[in-house]
């Protein structure tokens with residue numbers, strides 16, 4: 001029906017200084033009330049760090065990754081020192097079964113610590129049994 005599409009391809013925008021940003025010197029840190037002046041980024045160094053820490057905290061990454069690494073090391077050391085399953089359910093009396101897992105006697109969710117006196121070596125069977133008893137929560 002004779003509809004006309006007028007496509008304007010004005011190349012002028014490119015010439016209007018979009019490429020060359022005006023050189024701004026100093027501007028205020030984006031943190032509310034912060035008196036610091038910065039030249040780039042969103043925050044002054046101190047607030048940049050704080051901001052990043054808050055992001056990490058929200059993800060829980062830094063803390064939990066740190067915990068995992070510590071726990072893996074501790075677990076390995078404990079297993080090396082206590083290689084035999086303590087057989088907490090008397091499942092394999094008189095048998096020496098090599099432990100594959102380290103468990104918290106008092107689980108961390110109940111306030112147990114990761115100190116050696118709260119740990120015990122378990123074979124896979126005993127650990128599964130214990131985990132099942134504690135309704136599926138990993139100690």
Ligand SMILES: [Zn+2]
Nearest residue numbers: 029034044047
């Ligand atoms: Zn700041």
Ligand SMILES: [Zn+2]
Nearest residue numbers: 085087123126
């Ligand atoms: Zn066992």
